[in-house]
Amino acid sequence: GPRVVAIANQKGGVGKTTTAINLAAALAEMGKAVLLIDLDPQGNASTGLGIAITERTLTSYDLLLDGARLTDVIRTTPIAGVSICPATTDLSSADIAMAETEGRTSLLREALDAATLQRFDYVFLDCPPSLSLLTLNAMVAAHSVLVPLQAEFFALEGLSQLMLTLRSVRESANPDLRIEGVVLTMYDRRNNLAQHVEADARETMGDLVCRTVIPRNVRLSEAPSHAQSVLTYDPASKGSSAYRALAREIIERHDQS
């Protein structure tokens, strides 16, 4: 079956959705089949992949709480090789609804039926900016967690809390949960603070920090308004080459593990 990777960091605006969309597109470009599950009530991954609100009839909310079948929620996107379970703002009531449900952190794991997932190589779970039940569900369902880390002071502060949460999920519900990697995002080489954050991250996390660093590149923030990944919006951009390099690095890590 596929490798299920949660893309998570409770710090907001660090590049989770941008990484989910563009890494999925880069893997698809290399012939992999990728399913993206949008677990963020903002639905940014769904919008960035061109799914209009009116087309989001069955969503991640239905998958988690209304017994919808995975195969019915999955839909194609304009990117060949990338499919999605879309999200709407309904998902913002999921946390409270799940708080009152038995087995509330394994609802997603149970919804991901192996037969439907057979045809995918990767499943990405785009998480909201919190350590809520939605993110915990993703961590329980995943084989590994990819952590986008913005090269900023506040972002570094949250990393140790995220690692503590991963450890407690590993001990309580998902003993096989690994760290896929920590990927530096919005990196500006001219900025001292960014260099400090990188040095700090590599010192504390070692080889878990990906070799590939995603630079700050305006083409990445423009692409979603055209419902494209950066790979087709501006194939020669620094953003495109960075996510292609990250895709190769992820495949290499996957093959080794």
Add this chain to the structure above:
Amino acid sequence: GPRVVAIANQKGGVGKTTTAINLAAALAEMGKAVLLIDLDPQGNASTGLGIAITERTLTSYDLLLDGARLTDVIRTTPIAGVSICPATTDLSSADIAMAETEGRTSLLREALDAATLQRFDYVFLDCPPSLSLLTLNAMVAAHSVLVPLQAEFFALEGLSQLMLTLRSVRESANPDLRIEGVVLTMYDRRNNLAQHVEADARETMGDLVCRTVIPRNVRLSEAPSHAQSVLTYDPASKGSSAYRALAREIIERHDQS
């Protein structure tokens, strides 16, 4: 009593905490007394104001759920005129704990006792990046909401959902809730997308969009690692002059309303 302003936007990383800290410092520089209540489990506002983890004995969690008195939770910060109710990661379990409590969206409003607040001119509520019970508590307790809006596509998408939530809070629990303003953040004039977002926001929100625009300025992201506001870290920076201008604009708006 003071004007209570929630600084909210469910989109992550748009400058909520940066605005809370630096606007508070700019108002204090003008002689106002400001209380900042950190409602984000990340505790970024507490860290940015130099409150070490070991010094956060009583926190916003205790205020909301353990019956701690506001006067006991408030502590001073290194910035004259700025006090804080600090937060720790304990707050991340607040949502689930509040979900099971009677009157769960007015816990903060009830904890803000008027006698203690008398000595302040402004109370800022720094919200987490979600429309969770913590943010709803802030909207129920506040007179108005200040919305930092990053000049980016995904950030604009969330604005209408935020406005819907404000309307439903106004209808259900807080009829006087107003919009203090929408303030554009991390604005880069050379960037087409930013200009589009500004034009779009001014067209849909009109005068609610503040005249003051906060430019992208690396000094703003460096200041918190020195536990200073940008006003003392680099008083002559673009970030400092922008937040001073925003403070003057807020005072002007307050005087008119």
